[in-house]
Amino acid sequence: MSAPVDPTTTPAWEKLTQLASDLRPDLRGWFAADPGRAERFSLTAGDLYVDLSKNLVDDAVLAALVELGEQVGLAERRDAMYAGEKINVTENRSVLHTALRRPRSDSLVVDGTDVVVQVHEVLDKVYDFANRVRSGEWKGVTGAQIKTVVNIGIGGSDLGPVMVYEALKPYVQAGLECRFVSNIDPTDVAEKTADLNPATTLFIVASKTFTTLETLTNARMAREWLLRKLRDAGSLDGSERMDADAISKHFVAVSTALDKVAAFGIDPANAFGFWDWVGGRYSVDSAVGTSLAVALGPDNFADFLAGFNAIDRHFAEAPLAENVPALMGLLNVWYVNFFKAGSHAVLPYAQYLHRFAAYLQQLTMESNGKGVRTDGSEVVTETGEIFWGEPGTNGQHAFYQLIHQGTQLIPADFIAVATPAHPTKDGDADVHELFLANFFAQTKALAFGKTADEVRAEGTADAIVPARVFPGNRPTTSIMAPALTPSVVGQLIALYEHITFTQGVVWGINSFDQWGVELGKQLAMQIAPAVAGDADALAAQDASTQALVSYYLANRARS
Numbered sequence: 291m292s293a294p295v296d297p298t299t300t301p302a303w304e305k306l307t308q309l310a311s312d313l314r315p316d317l318r319g320w321f322a323a324d325p326g327r328a329e330r331f332s333l334t335a336g337d338l339y340v341d342l343s344k345n346l347v348d349d350a351v352l353a354a355l356v357e358l359g360e361q362v363g364l365a366e367r368r369d370a371m372y373a374g375e376k377i378n379v380t381e382n383r384s385v386l387h388t389a390l391r392r393p394r395s396d397s398l399v400v401d402g403t404d405v406v407v408q409v410h411e412v413l414d415k416v417y418d419f420a421n422r423v424r425s426g427e428w429k430g431v432t433g434a435q436i437k438t439v440v441n442i443g444i445g446g447s448d449l450g451p452v453m454v455y456e457a458l459k460p461y462v463q464a465g466l467e468c469r470f471v472s473n474i475d476p477t478d479v480a481e482k483t484a485d486l487n488p489a490t491t492l493f494i495v496a497s498k499t500f501t502t503l504e505t506l507t508n509a510r511m512a513r514e515w516l517l518r519k520l521r522d523a524g525s526l527d528g529s530e531r532m533d534a535d536a537i538s539k540h541f542v543a544v545s546t547a548l549d550k551v552a553a554f555g556i557d558p559a560n561a562f563g564f565w566d567w568v569g570g571r572y573s574v575d576s577a578v579g580t581s582l583a584v585a586l587g588p589d590n591f592a593d594f595l596a597g598f599n600a601i602d603r604h605f606a607e608a609p610l611a612e613n614v615p616a617l618m619g620l621l622n623v624w625y626v627n628f629f630k631a632g633s634h635a636v637l638p639y640a641q642y643l644h645r646f647a648a649y650l651q652q653l654t655m656e657s658n659g660k661g662v663r664t665d666g667s668e669v670v671t672e673t674g675e676i677f678w679g680e681p682g683t684n685g686q687h688a689f690y691q692l693i694h695q696g697t698q699l700i701p702a703d704f705i706a707v708a709t710p711a712h713p714t715k716d717g718d719a720d721v722h723e724l725f726l727a728n729f730f731a732q733t734k735a736l737a738f739g740k741t742a743d744e745v746r747a748e749g750t751a752d753a754i755v756p757a758r759v760f761p762g763n764r765p766t767t768s769i770m771a772p773a774l775t776p777s778v779v780g781q782l783i784a785l786y787e788h789i790t791f792t793q794g795v796v797w798g799i800n801s802f803d804q805w806g807v808e809l810g811k812q813l814a815m816q817i818a819p820a821v822a823g824d825a826d827a828l829a830a831q832d833a834s835t836q837a838l839v840s841y842y843l844a845n846r847a848r849s
């Protein structure tokens with residue numbers, strides 16, 4: 291793979307530097323002077339209608355951003371990713387999450403193997419399993435039907451499944467429920483299993499590597515809970531044979547390391563594989579989504595995958611100037627590098643998307659929080675933003691103050707759907723319409739603000755006028771879709787995957803490794819003996835860690 295282009299040496303960067311220094315943001319004036327602005331800066335991708343017009347750009351800036359995409363080789367890098375080139379250089383891996391959602395009729399041969407065939411073999415196995423659980427054909431050890439599926443995983447083996455489960459609640463089969471255990475805080479597994487009937491509970495242990503401390507610890511605790519509860523209920527006789535039978539009927543696994551799954555005691559027949567070319571944070575559309583296939587059903591899961599694929603095709607085929615993920619990624623570069631924006635808000639006006647920002651935090655920050663480029667050299671610009679957000683209108687009553695009147699520039703994406711899952715009235719008022727009025731109002735307020743004259747004209751006392759002025763020119767992108775369907779959720783995820791990719795290409799970084807999470811894991815293993823009371827291990831720690839661990843040892847109450 292060729293060395294990354296230094297974006298700051300491109301003619302487009304020079305142009306953007308000049309444009310940024312000349313820019314006098316004036317969304318009011320720009321809209322007033324240009325009746326075609328909204329239409330010209332609005333695009334569609336799949337079912338998504340995306341309005342970029344309230345961003346701090348004019349035609350020249352957008353053109354220069356597109357040139358930047360061209361000059362850093364965005365299209366070539368995208369094509370290399372889609373073709374299975376080993377663009378994850380530090381792990382020497384292909385990056386092929388886009389293959390996970392290719393239709394069965396496609397073919398993609400990488401290193402002599404048609405990965406689309408592999409993908410559909412696993413999907414068929416997942417769908418068969420999902421159908422058996424949904425129909426009640428799959429029975430627990432007592433012969434009872436499964437009612438609760440508990441996914442045990444963390445990071446990419448948790449955040450995607452939780453987020454999508456929450457987003458698509460209306461599609462969950464009646465009588466089935468999913469829960470998600472991730473944290474190694476023992477509270478998590480204790481709370482999630484407290485009211486469960488082991489006879490009707492099925493655990494999915496999801497871990498790409500099947501070595502993750504949190505997941506394996508939680509899986510062992512769940513296994514112990516299952517056997518203990520079943521024994522207490524008289525459903526098991528304590529024999530190894532019956533224990534193994536119970537485990538095989540109540541535990542399945544998702545992993546790329548099927549040998550380790552077998553070592554855990556899970557029947558390989560009940561394990562769903564994927565491949566090292568799927569990054570954890572890009573894996574919800576692989577077998578990692580097995581809990582979703584069970585809860586939502588194979589047809590809905592297939593629609594979910596088709597949604598990703600629609601955006602994959604758009605990203606592959608649309609010219610850069612009309613390419614929504616590319617433009618949104620380039621706009622993020624514009625704000626991070628030319629306006630020093632340090633964070634980016636994602637504000638879904640859809641309560642069902644309440645875990646979307648948390649999901650995006652791993653996708654974007656584990657991908658683009660990097661300080662070296664693909665050739666090992668230091669980055670030449672700022673990289674990565676802090677992604678955050680909460681569903682509207684809750685955020686409005688919490689942190690929007692800072693977005694409207696604070697001193698930091700916080701680009702924000704607003705997401706809404708036209709048709710609600712629950713059409714409800716409050717008297718004569720359609721509640722979804724009240725909700726959407728807020729969605730429309732916020733981007734308008736952020737863009738156009740409120741001048742001192744307007745505040746004064748409302749009769750505000752002079753002394754208070756400054757506090758009530760809204761500066762405006764706060765950039766937003768509005769994303770709308772017809773409804774929150776499985777396909778639309780897939781489209782939204784793929785959109786942000788490709789936005790993230792675009793930014794990574796401009797910055798010349800590897801968006802697909804995550805070495806930055808390793809040191810803390812290693813140190814936890816070194817500190818664990820000290821926490822368990824080993825004096826030598828404690829003495830080997832730095833002074834601050836020693837004091838903190840000593841506080842713990844002195845204050846831990848044991849019953």
Ligand code: F6P
Nearest residue numbers: 445446447497498499502570807
């Ligand atoms: O520690 C970070 C990480 O490696 C993530 O990238 C990954 O999604 C998560 O841990 C879980 O990993 P696994 O699926 O292998 O258990």
